[in-house]
Amino acid sequence: MDTKVLDNAVVRNAKAAQRLGLPDDADLVRLERLRYVDDKLKQHVITFLSAARFPKVVDQDFSHQSLYDFLEHNYAVRLVENDAAVRVHALDTRMAWYFGVPDGTQVLEMDSTVIDAFGSTIAFGTTLHAPGSGEITFIVRAQKDSSAA
Template identity: 60%
Template sequence: MIDGIPKYVTVRDNLRERMRSMDPGERLPSESDLCEQYRVSRITLRHAVEDLIQEGLLVRRQGRGTFRTEGGPNTEHEVISDHILGFYRQQHDLGNVVRTKVVGNELVSDPEVANRLGLADDASLIRIERLRYVGSNLKQHVVTFLPATRFSKVLREDFSNGSLYAFLESQYAVRLVENEIVVRLQPIHDDIAGYFGVDDGTPVLAMDSTVFDEFGSIIAFGVALHPPRDAEVRFVIRAQKDVGPVQE
């Protein structure tokens, strides 16, 4: 481990950065070359690569190697896995052009949401409302709530281009490790129906998301709504690997 972080995570994150400069369809160096570059075992490297395959960033082709994902419509769907990237970083890493329209970023009071965040009923909350596009296609309407006393800088930030989660990590040293998802159908009304171009009361796919840090504190609660024409989310569920008594 490095500073308490498993070595495969360090390798995985570095590979993710490297892939941003790779062309779609470009082949990764051989497994032996990567093991030598990172000075890790094959088990550690395979763990890192497998995570990126699950995220949709890499594809393994039998007998040929592992390649950068080609991109295209099949990579635009959100993927829920055990890596807390958020929509912006996930789509950006896939090579997609991500655009965000910030509808609102304000202080509010909402006892029900405050309770979801583990706060008192009268706690001050930051409410961020955004429309998320991949290319020209609207993929999400998302409202995210955060504790105002802890994350006040969020109110001064423009999230039209960038990741909220990356901002929290860089500005507040938050490490996001768990995302509890509830998927349901929800009828939509008023402005949201207009955004999606559907009739008032149309049921859409809704995802409630509660994000935790490494200490078990609730960092954010959000609700993402997906337009009916594009209501597909892929879940990646992976069993915890038994790495034995010694961890790299």
């Protein structure tokens, strides 16, 4: 998979800050990337993180390294959960141009909230999946009941 970084900057975004459990006016790192497989765009990803907690992120080039590996190595963050919400989304003009499809083309859009081993929300992001390439797999397991013997 190849990655092209479109933006890596400190911004303010009230919706993302709320999802991260931060004040609406908190400084956030906004990392915007395009992900390609065999030279075909498969995903557009925007990820938000706390700029105060992860200041080194904004200075990195994530074209050739994993954001989550970087967080683990530089901040000792162990990610254990990714809560996702998936919906159908109509592409706007900019995103349709990137994907090479007409405006309004329907794609899968996924919100992702990443949580560490201590229950803290580390990242919030949105991913658009290329038309015809989105697949969702769910695994549902019953919780083990320790009282049953």
